[in-house]
Structures are given as structure tokens and as C-alpha cells.
Amino acid sequence: MSGHDSIHDISLDARRAYLMSCLNITVASRAVIKEYGKSGFTVSKKSDRSVVTAVDTAVETALREAILKEFPTHGIKGEEFPAHNCDADFQWIIDPIDGTEQFIAGIPTFGTIISLYYKNEPLAGLIDHPALDVTTYAGAGLGIYCNGARLEQPCSGRQQKERNVRIATAKRENFMRWSDDSAVFDAIVRGYPSFWVFDNCYSHTAVLSGAADAMVDYNVRFWDVSPLKVLVEEAGGVFQCLRRAERTDGAVSYSVVFGVPEVVRELAAIYEEYMAKKRDT
Amino acid sequence: MSGHDSIHDISLDARRAYLMSCLNITVASRAVIKEYGKSGFTVSKKSDRSVVTAVDTAVETALREAILKEFPTHGIKGEEFPAHNCDADFQWIIDPIDGTEQFIAGIPTFGTIISLYYKNEPLAGLIDHPALDVTTYAGAGLGIYCNGARLEQPCSGRQQKERNVRIATAKRENFMRWSDDSAVFDAIVRGYPSFWVFDNCYSHTAVLSGAADAMVDYNVRFWDVSPLKVLVEEAGGVFQCLRRAERTDGAVSYSVVFGVPEVVRELAAIYEEYMAKKRDT
Numbered sequence: 420m421s422g423h424d425s426i427h428d429i430s431l432d433a434r435r436a437y438l439m440s441c442l443n444i445t446v447a448s449r450a451v452i453k454e455y456g457k458s459g460f461t462v463s464k465k466s467d468r469s470v471v472t473a474v475d476t477a478v479e480t481a482l483r484e485a486i487l488k489e490f491p492t493h494g495i496k497g498e499e500f501p502a503h504n505c506d507a508d509f510q511w512i513i514d515p516i517d518g519t520e521q522f523i524a525g526i527p528t529f530g531t532i533i534s535l536y537y538k539n540e541p542l543a544g545l546i547d548h549p550a551l552d553v554t555t556y557a558g559a560g561l562g563i564y565c566n567g568a569r570l571e572q573p574c575s576g577r578q579q580k581e582r583n584v585r586i587a588t589a590k591r592e593n594f595m596r597w598s599d600d601s602a603v604f605d606a607i608v609r610g611y612p613s614f615w616v617f618d619n620c621y622s623h624t625a626v627l628s629g630a631a632d633a634m635v636d637y638n639v640r641f642w643d644v645s646p647l648k649v650l651v652e653e654a655g656g657v658f659q660c661l662r663r664a665e666r667t668d669g670a671v672s673y674s675v676v677f678g679v680p681e682v683v684r685e686l687a688a689i690y691e692e693y694m695a696k697k698r699d700t
Numbered sequence: 701m702s703g704h705d706s707i708h709d710i711s712l713d714a715r716r717a718y719l720m721s722c723l724n725i726t727v728a729s730r731a732v733i734k735e736y737g738k739s740g741f742t743v744s745k746k747s748d749r750s751v752v753t754a755v756d757t758a759v760e761t762a763l764r765e766a767i768l769k770e771f772p773t774h775g776i777k778g779e780e781f782p783a784h785n786c787d788a789d790f791q792w793i794i795d796p797i798d799g800t801e802q803f804i805a806g807i808p809t810f811g812t813i814i815s816l817y818y819k820n821e822p823l824a825g826l827i828d829h830p831a832l833d834v835t836t837y838a839g840a841g842l843g844i845y846c847n848g849a850r851l852e853q854p855c856s857g858r859q860q861k862e863r864n865v866r867i868a869t870a871k872r873e874n875f876m877r878w879s880d881d882s883a884v885f886d887a888i889v890r891g892y893p894s895f896w897v898f899d900n901c902y903s904h905t906a907v908l909s910g911a912a913d914a915m916v917d918y919n920v921r922f923w924d925v926s927p928l929k930v931l932v933e934e935a936g937g938v939f940q941c942l943r944r945a946e947r948t949d950g951a952v953s954y955s956v957v958f959g960v961p962e963v964v965r966e967l968a969a970i971y972e973e974y975m976a977k978k979r980d981t
Contacts, residue, residue, distance in 0.1 A: 591893035613872075616896050
């Protein structure tokens, strides 16, 4: 999630082409999701107790095929299968269905998450909600778009002046994974009692559209948050990684905050205050 | 929300006809919402600091006209206009747009809430989500339906055995309206860290579909919860009014819990424990 300015190696025209490829690739994921939508599917438990459906794996297979057909030399990291071509400069990060629990339950806010990194810097990012027909995407230096229309700095905090601040947060259970940071959640909702919990990437979309001012996502995997830096920065907001932690099972989990700069600053301060207290005890 | 068995005065055939009238009336609300959907609208603040749009009032006007055209002798209570024909045996309770904040922000989970009471007993209830094309409805003794298909006891708790319990709750801010009961919210999310906050009647729909096991709605108006008793009972669950309180502004607010019987019992116990503590101090 860091890097020097290698992104400038890639021309604006080339970046536009990569961003359009992100959109093109979601045609593949949408087709598979639609196909399974009505026909039903099997559900299994993964080793980390989360659920996976036949749709998750079918969608990731379709995404990988679509990516490698267009970019045979690129690398891919995804939720459901081992990483492919880890040493390539271009890396696609994909989460075929974020919000599998909701997808199974018929809640339409689940989404597909795609990003493209070049030498560890985000080049393009996309969040697609097939059941809502809402796709939000951005390229480095290209701005942010939703369903074909350019958005005017939705995370700059302008909307916020018209109403009370409202945020989105991960559910309290996220803050209790691997170690008990539930006090962070409790402090957040004491400070921001008006909040939404969608429990999937619709929270991200809500911030990127300006409907919510910021979000705290907690103890999630890289593919859950991989497009956020470019999306949020192109939206006029800030993205901050609060913590990158190796879990007891060896995987790395991320805790992040993003959105309107002022609100992100306040939420990050709540987290830092908690961490300072934790160190003192 | 109480009454003797006057509902048996109404034949099953007549109840079916009333339920179909609920559906028929939503054709009117959907048409108005669709019309405004893309064209934009003005937003104003109400005396209780909540927002109202031109769409709210236009939808309620359309609903009232549709109801009175079919049932000129019935009464109507709605969010936006004074009550009509308060002494009639049949009373329609309507909330034209529940989740106006989300509607304004482009979040598609807002809904229209309609119920019909006969001598203070609920006869039929409906929650319609025009942007999601999801309508859930039930009639006393007739079962519960979603988009034309009968649901098989979605609140009986069968689904719950396949996964961890998850609930929906009102946001913490609701628990701080008029008096500070935020401790109830805190206790609920300590007990149920896996929860969703949709901040509108999509929480109700999630419970009625079996996606969530129960919901606590707090300090809301009668039109926000009016169809829930008949919907939840026809879904095999239980509906419990925790509190009916006169607010400092004279209006009455309701706090309710509903869904899978076992989960409702536990959530009600959390509330009762809080109230007992409050009385002791």
C-alpha cells in the first residue's frame, strides 16, 4: 500500500485503458452472479469459519480468466485461490463476492471488488454491486466515476455541511477478531451515534457516493480494501491504514479508515487514543 | 396495538381482498417515487429536525387518494398530514418514505410502510422497497408473502441453526432521543456483536425474510412499526412492544423488538435488565 512515484511510468492514456479493463472484467463476474442468482448454490465453511459458495469460486475463476486473457503476464491475488505470478509488476487484487453472507441471505448490497496495482501502487480500483446495478471506479489521476458519470469530489465534505455527520463502520464482531479491540468500536459509536452497518463493501460505496462521510473497516483482508486508496483519493478524501497485523493464522489483516478528511482525522484519533491506552496498561 | 378478537368479524375472503388492496395502493406510491427518482426534489427540515422531501408529501397524497377512492369511509393516519376520520373502525397507517435520509442520499433501502387496522387490531401490513423491487406483506390468518410467493415461517428460527445469530438494530442515536438509553444499545451489541444497521425499514424486511433473526427498533413513531405485528406473527415470529412513551413534544414513540422467538426473548431481557437498573438508581 506504499511506493515511490513509479505510477508516473504509466501514461494517462494507458491508465484510462486499464480502468476500462476493470469495467470490462466485471462483465464476466456479473454474468456468473446472474446465472447463479436464481438457480441456487451450495454453501461451505472455510477454515476461518467464513462461508464460501460455489458462486464465489465460479466468479473468481471467471475474473481470473478474463484478466489473463487480456493481460497474460500480469499477476493475480484473490480471495478463493492461490496467488498467480507474484513477481509481476502489474498485480490484480480481486474479491469475487464481498458479503457472501448477505448474498446467501438475499440482501442485495454484496459486491465484487477489483483493483490493479503497478509496482505496489494502486493504478485503478472498482467496486461493483450487480444486484443494485451500481459500479464505482477510479484511476490514479483520472477522477472517480459511478455508472458512467464522473463524480465531483464526493469525499471532500461538501455534502456534510447540509446535514449531521454520519459514518459507516464494520460490525462490532470485526473488532473482536484475533484480539479484543471492541473498545475501539464502542468509542467510535459513542462519538458517532449516527452510523450504518452494511457489513460489506456497500459501506465503501456509501462513502464514495457522499452518502456517508467516512468508514472504519476493521480486521479485514487486503482484497476487501485494495481499491480504496485510489477510489477515495480521486474522490477528494483521504485513506489511512490504521494497522496492518499478522494474524495468529499467519494471514495479514488490515484496519483502515477513509472518507472526508476531517472525519477521518477524528476517527483515527479515536483509534490512536485506544492504542495509547492499551500500551499503557 | 391491542384489542379483543374483533378481527374475526372479518371473513378470510374479505381479509384477502384488503391485503390485495394494500398491494394495489403501493402502485400509486411507486409511480410517484419513480417520477421523482431522477428529476430531483427539494429537501426541508421538520420541527423534530428530521428531513422531509417534496416526494414524501407527494407520495402520502397519492396514497391517501388511492385509499379514499377505494374506501371512502375509512380513516387514515400518516406521517406527513393530519389524521383523517379518526373514529372509523378501519384505519390505514402509512409512512410514505421511511428512510428519507437514505432516499435523498441515493441509498436504495428506503421503503413505503402501510397497514390496515380494524378496531385497533392489525388486519394487513406491507413494506415496499421500490428501488429494490421487494414487497413483503401479510394478512391476519393469511400467511406472509414476498413478491407474490408465500414465505414458509421465515421467523421461526430454522435458518438460524445454519449460522451464527445476527440481528438488526436501530442506530445508537435512536437510543439517545428524548432520554439517554444508549446503555441499552451498548448492551445489545455486546450481546450480539454481529448486527446490521440499515437505519430504515429494510431492517424489518431483513428479519421478515429470515436474513436477520430479530430487530430492536427504538424511539420511532407508530407508522414506522405499524405493520410489524401481523407481518412477524404470520412469519412464525413474535412481536413485542418494549415501551410506548409520550415524548416531551407530546408525540408518542414506540420501542419494539421482533423476530425469532428465542432471540426476541433474549433481547427483551437485555432491555428489562436495563430498566430494572434504571429504576434502582
